[in-house]
Amino acid sequence: MLGRVCRPAVSVTAVARAAAVRAHTMPRKEGKEGKGRKTEPPAAAHPAGPVVLDKSGSVLIAVHAKPGSKLNAVTDVTTEAVGVAIAAPPTEGEANAELCLYLSKVLEVRKSEVNLHKGGKSREKVVKISAAITPEVVLEKLKSEASKS
Known part of the structure; x- marks a missing residue:
């Protein structure tokens, strides 16, 4: 009996149950439309751009942060994110705090109304x-700020 590994006995029902679970979690093949299958709405129905409205009514901005710059500036506005140069080092949250402060000035809102939603340790952030x-107003203000630099 050397070299053999002892395994606990598994019942047939447990194996059948696991197979059934796997069968229900497999993705369906894409087929013809109709016959009661749900289809996704066209791509135009999804919000495009770096500024969107979330379920709670807050505005979310996708930001590509560039910490350690000489001064704060909106560098570019693309369909994926808003490029923002931050005049603070990326250590101990200094750049995140500076980003929120700078965006509050650009958007002319209170500092307490601008919060980092996602991406505390990443360059790709979401600001709420x-x-x-x-x-639309947020995007217009960001584009006008980008044209100044």
Whole structure:
């Protein structure tokens, strides 16, 4: 009996149950439309751009942070993110605090209404604006700030 590994006995029902679970979690093949299958809405229905409105009514901004710059500036506005140069080092949250402060000045809202939502240790961040402002106004202010630099 040397070299053999003892395994606990597994019942047939446990194996069948695991197979059934796997069968229900497998992705379906894409087929013809119709026959009651749900289809995704066209891509145009999804919000495009770096500024969107979330379920709670707050505005979310996708930001590509560039910490350690000489001064604060909105460098570019693309369909994926808003490029923001930050004049603070990326240590101990200094750049995150400076980013929120700078965006509050650009968007003309209170500092307390601008919070880091995601990406505390990443260059790709999501900033949440809880002020009464529309995504269109936010995008326009960011684009006008980008054109100044």
